[in-house]
Amino acid sequence: MKKEIVLGDEALALGAIDAGISCAFAYPGTPSTEITDFLIAKKNEFGIQAEWCANEKTAFEAALGASFAGKRALVSMKHVGLNVAADAFMNSAISGIKGGLVLAVADDPSMHSSQNEQDSRYYAEFAKIFCLEPRNAQECYEFTCKAFDLSEELGIPVMVRLVTRIAHTREEIERRERRAQNKLDEEMKWNEWVLLPGNARIQFKKLLEKQSLLEKKSTQFIEMKKGTGKGVICAGNAINYFMEVDSGKTPFLKISAYPLPMEKIKEFVKELNEIIILEDGYPFIEERLKGMLEASGKKVKGKLSGLIPLSGELTPESTKKALGLAVKIPFSVETEFIVGRPPQPCNGCPHVDLFNALNEAVQEQKNAMVFGDIGCYTLGALKPLNAINSCIDMGSSVNLARGASIAGTKTAIGVIGDSTFVHSGMPALAEAAKRKSNMTLIILDNSTVAMTGGQETIAKGKELMHICEGLGVEKEHIKVINPLPSKHAENVEVIKKEISFNGLSVIISKRACIQILKRLAKKK
Numbered sequence: 203m204k205k206e207i208v209l210g211d212e213a214l215a216l217g218a219i220d221a222g223i224s225c226a227f228a229y230p231g232t233p234s235t236e237i238t239d240f241l242i243a244k245k246n247e248f249g250i251q252a253e254w255c256a257n258e259k260t261a262f263e264a265a266l267g268a269s270f271a272g273k274r275a276l277v278s279m280k281h282v283g284l285n286v287a288a289d290a291f292m293n294s295a296i297s298g299i300k301g302g303l304v305l306a307v308a309d310d311p312s313m314h315s316s317q318n319e320q321d322s323r324y325y326a327e328f329a330k331i332f333c334l335e336p337r338n339a340q341e342c343y344e345f346t347c348k349a350f351d352l353s354e355e356l357g358i359p360v361m362v363r364l365v366t367r368i369a370h371t372r373e374e375i376e377r378r379e380r381r382a383q384n385k386l387d388e389e390m391k392w393n394e395w396v397l398l399p400g401n402a403r404i405q406f407k408k409l410l411e412k413q414s415l416l417e418k419k420s421t422q423f424i425e426m427k428k429g430t431g432k433g434v435i436c437a438g439n440a441i442n443y444f445m446e447v448d449s450g451k452t453p454f455l456k457i458s459a460y461p462l463p464m465e466k467i468k469e470f471v472k473e474l475n476e477i478i479i480l481e482d483g484y485p486f487i488e489e490r491l492k493g494m495l496e497a498s499g500k501k502v503k504g505k506l507s508g509l510i511p512l513s514g515e516l517t518p519e520s521t522k523k524a525l526g527l528a529v530k531i532p533f534s535v536e537t538e539f540i541v542g543r544p545p546q547p548c549n550g551c552p553h554v555d556l557f558n559a560l561n562e563a564v565q566e567q568k569n570a571m572v573f574g575d576i577g578c579y580t581l582g583a584l585k586p587l588n589a590i591n592s593c594i595d596m597g598s599s600v601n602l603a604r605g606a607s608i609a610g611t612k613t614a615i616g617v618i619g620d621s622t623f624v625h626s627g628m629p630a631l632a633e634a635a636k637r638k639s640n641m642t643l644i645i646l647d648n649s650t651v652a653m654t655g656g657q658e659t660i661a662k663g664k665e666l667m668h669i670c671e672g673l674g675v676e677k678e679h680i681k682v683i684n685p686l687p688s689k690h691a692e693n694v695e696v697i698k699k700e701i702s703f704n705g706l707s708v709i710i711s712k713r714a715c716i717q718i719l720k721r722l723a724k725k726k
């Protein structure tokens with residue numbers, strides 16, 4: 203048995219390798235990025251394919267295609283990425299899979315690096331698939347191995363749900379022997395994969411019939427100590443906090459898989475009169491048990507009852523408080539002398555020079571509406587730049603500007619990164635071109651996915667120009683500028699001209715990310 207010290211994300215990646223994957227697909231997103239960073243770095247060593255995709259939907263579909271060809275495939279994303287992949291994801295539960303298909307999805311309670319803290323367990327339940335929730339790096343490894351076996355046994359994708367603390371924990375793990383990869387199997391399954399109503403109805407029934415088996419499987423992922431009085435039901439990361447603070451006397455039921463093992467839950471609560479539910483994320487378990495337990499006269503306490511805050515991640519302190527134990531105020535470096543500071547763009551960041559030019563260009567325009575998007579450039583929304591005014595979901599800047607222009611605003615501007623543009627800005631630009639929208643889109647081409655650590659971007663430089671042209675933007679209104687302080691006045695003029703043009707224009711602001719340049723210089 204080999205032992206290694208790795209991140210939770212890397213343990214999951216190693217689990218996938220030892221389970222015999224042939225391919226891995228992903229779009230970066232904290233806290234899931236390190237899974238695929240690791241697999242790409244190791245792909246030659248392990249003889250697998252691993253790549254960054256244009257977005258989470260294309261990643262999911264590529265993984266499903268590999269599974270249809272009989273191979274085991276891993277697809278990874280952050281929680282909000284599953285919104286993008288949801289169409290493919292939901293329907294893959296109906297079509298079923300051939301080679302094992304595992305979806306690793308990392309939630310971010312407390313929004314350390316996200317726009318929301320949605321809980322992916324609802325998606326697993328929505329699609330009616332099996333979901334595993336590891337509580338440490340060893341379980342990230344083992345559960346991923348098991349998830350591939352279960353996926354093939356049950357004929358459906360299996361989700362492995364992480365939260366930030368588990369994805370980014372660093373621990374020693376023990377590995378098992380590596381399983382051989384599946385053979386290519388080109389048999390097409392017309393009845394299962396062609397989701398015309400006639401097939402889909404039958405497939406959906408099959409999925410419904412599997413549900414009791416799924417629940418049976420989740421009983422294999424519990425640990426129970428029965429007792430009387432007050433007991434605790436905990437899951438995933440919450441198990442760690444419970445074990446850390448418990449005296450060892452409290453009855454407990456540890457849950458690591460969904461759908462919930464209802465028979466075991468009924469057995470556990472039999473002699474209890476109060477149940478505290480500890481979980482990281484939304485009150486998923488509490489919602490499902492509250493009605494049933496309260497109807498049988500038991501008290502249920504957790505996030506819904508107000509015992510634990512509804513938003514933010516679970517902490518050792520909130521767990522202690524929930525269990526009625528004394529809480530020490532955790533050490534904080536913030537004092538009246540050392541105040542928290544918002545994140546800043548790097549020194550030499552090209553986005554800053556673009557924002558300085560944009561701010562000057564829109565100064566004369568009354569009520570210009572400048573919409574932003576998600577990436578390093580979202581920092582342009584903060585002081586002292588105050589250049590953009592929205593960050594909703596990836597790709598949204600294009601349609602927010604288009605919608606505002608349709609509503610009547612004279613100066614509508616979208617600002618989007620190169621990766622975000624390819625991720626989900628392109629369809630919106632095609633619409634804007636078709637409808638001859640009166641707006642300007644600024645694409646920030648720093649030639650990388652900077653926000654998540656500098657992954658490869660799908661299109662940059664000339665490729666971006668060709669894409670815009672192909673989507674229907676008039677060639678004479680696709681301008682390329684170099685956002686350097688020395689070119690400030692020139693750039694202000696280009697922006698002024700294009701935003702006053704009564705039609706659609708695109709400005710590509712092209713200068714490489716300073717971090718990428720530093721890395722290249724170091725390599726040389």
Ligand SMILES: Cc1ncc(C[n+]2csc(CCOP(=O)(O)OP(=O)(O)O)c2C)c(N)n1
Binds near residue numbers: 654
């Ligand atoms: C649906 C979704 N997927 C992934 C992310 C994580 N994420 C935020 S911005 C971003 C890409 C940013 O790259 P780019 O648009 O090129 O801007 P840059 O950071 O390079 O300035 C990613 C992957 C997210 N917030 N939402």
